Amino acid sequence: MAGGHGGNNLPKAQAIKDATMAHFILKKYREGSTFIHYNGTYHSDNFEGISWYLKQANPNLKIITIATVEQEKVNSLKEANIGIASFILCTPELMCKTH
Numbered sequence: 001m002a003g004g005h006g007g008n009n010l011p012k013a014q015a016i017k018d019a020t021m022a023h024f025i026l027k028k029y030r031e032g033s034t035f036i037h038y039n040g041t042y043h044s045d046n047f048e049g050i051s052w053y054l055k056q057a058n059p060n061l062k063i064i065t066i067a068t069v070e071q072e073k074v075n076s077l078k079e080a081n082i083g084i085a086s087f088i089l090c091t092p093e094l095m096c097k098t099h
Contacts, residue, residue, distance in 0.1 A: 018043055022053030041067045045084045070095070 021039065029035045043049040044065045051063050067085035071078055074090045081088060 014042065014049070018049040019053050022050050022057065025050070025054060026057055041085075047085075 021037070021043065025035060025037055037050070039050060044051050045067055047063070047065060051065060054061055054063060064087070065085040066087045066089065067081075068089045068091060069077070069081045069084070070091055070093045071081070072093050074092055077088060077090060081090070
C-alpha cells in the first residue's frame with residue numbers, strides 16, 4: 001500500500017497513530033454522549049486499530065464502525081468482507097475514484 005515506503009516500520013507507525021487517536025478520543029469523550037470520529041478504514045477494520053485501543057482503556061464503550069469495500073458484484077459480500085465493521089458499504093470495483 002505504501003509503494004515500497006515504510007517497510008517493516010509502517011505497521012508500527014500506524015499503531016502509534018491509532019494509539020494517539022484513541023488517546024485524544026478518550027480525552028474528549030464525555031460519558032453519556034455520542035462521539036463521532038472519521039478515519040481511514042485501515043484504522044478500524046475488524047474492530048482493530050483505534051477500536052482496540054479504546055476498548056483496552058474502556059471495555060464498556062459502545063463502538064460502531066463503518067467500512068467501505070470494493071467488489072466486482074455488490075449484491076452480496078465476499079466472505080473476506082463479512083464482519084469487518086458494524087456497517088459495510090459495498091461499491092463496484094469499476095466505480096470512479098477520487099484519490
